[in-house]
Amino acid sequence: MPAFSVCCSVTSFQKLPLAFYRRDDVVQIARELLGKYLVSLIDGQYTAGMITETEAYRGASDRACHAFGPRRTPRTELMFGPGGTAYVYLCYGLHHLFNVVTNERDQADAVLIRALEPAEGVEVMQQRRKQKKVTPKLTAGPGNVSSALGIRKQHYGNDLTGTELWIEDRGIVIPEADLVDTPRIGVDYAGDDARLPWRFTIRGNRWVSR
DNA sequence: ATGTCGATTTGCT
DNA sequence: GCAAATCGACATA
Numbered sequence: 001m002p003a004f005s006v007c008c009s010v011t012s013f014q015k016l017p018l019a020f021y022r023r024d025d026v027v028q029i030a031r032e033l034l035g036k037y038l039v040s041l042i043d044g045q046y047t048a049g050m051i052t053e054t055e056a057y058r059g060a061s062d063r064a065c066h067a068f069g070p071r072r073t074p075r076t077e078l079m080f081g082p083g084g085t086a087y088v089y090l091c092y093g094l095h096h097l098f099n100v101v102t103n104e105r106d107q108a109d110a111v112l113i114r115a116l117e118p119a120e121g122v123e124v125m126q127q128r129r130k131q132k133k134v135t136p137k138l139t140a141g142p143g144n145v146s147s148a149l150g151i152r153k154q155h156y157g158n159d160l161t162g163t164e165l166w167i168e169d170r171g172i173v174i175p176e177a178d179l180v181d182t183p184r185i186g187v188d189y190a191g192d193d194a195r196l197p198w199r200f201t202i203r204g205n206r207w208v209s210r
Numbered sequence: 211a212t213g214t215c216g217a218t219t220t221g222c223t
Numbered sequence: 224g225c226a227a228a229t230c231g232a233c234a235t236a
Contacts, residue, residue: 055228064228066221075220093218095229112228143229153219186228209229 013037013168018161021083021102026109029102030056031179031200033111035172037119040165042150045124049116049139049148050172052207055184056198057099059108064190067108078157079108086158086165088151095143098151100160100167114185114199115140116148117207125149141209178203185210 060070087099125148181197
C-alpha cells in the first residue's frame, strides 16, 4: 500500500480558470474540487497537495455560512464579490481557515478546504507544522491545511489565478461511487442546515480530518 | 483511547 | 459577554 496516490500520464497541470469558480452550484463545485491540487508558492516555498475533504457554504440562505442573512461585514464582504478569490479568516482566534469564494457577485458562496493528501514540498509542510513524521495530522483539518501551505490572513482576498495560491487540475477523476457526503463539521448552531450533507470526502482516503 | 481545556479574533446580543 | 466552519497539550485510564 503506497503512502501517496500515484499521479501518472499527465503532461500538463491546468490551473483552474475563473470560470470554474464563478458557476452557480457551490455544492457541485465542492464535489469537483476533490482530487484537484491546492498549490502555494509562499515565502519562496513550493507546496502542493491533493484536496481530499471539502465543505460547501451556500451564501445568504445557509445558516452555517458567515454570509447568512445576508450578513455583510468587512470580513464577509469578499464572499459577496465574484468567485475565484481566497476567503481566509481566523477561527477561534488562532486558526487560519482557507475557503474558495464561488459564484457571481452578490452570491456569497464558498467552499472550505478541510484536508489534503501531501504531494510536493512535504518537508516544508513538516517544518511549518513542526511534525517529525508524515501522518494525516500534517494536512488533515482546515487549520492544519493553512498552516502546512503557509496560508495566513495576509492571503485574504488573493486571486486564485495568481502566482501565490491556486488550484490545479492534474487529470485525476474521483469516481462518483467514491465520493462520500456527510454533514458538515462544527456547525451545530445552524439548525436544520447543520444536517445538510455538504461535506465531501474520498472513500478510503486516509488524509481526512477526524 | 478518550476527555478537558486554553489560545484569542470577529461579530452579534 | 459569549460563541464560533479548531487544534494540540495534557490528564486520566
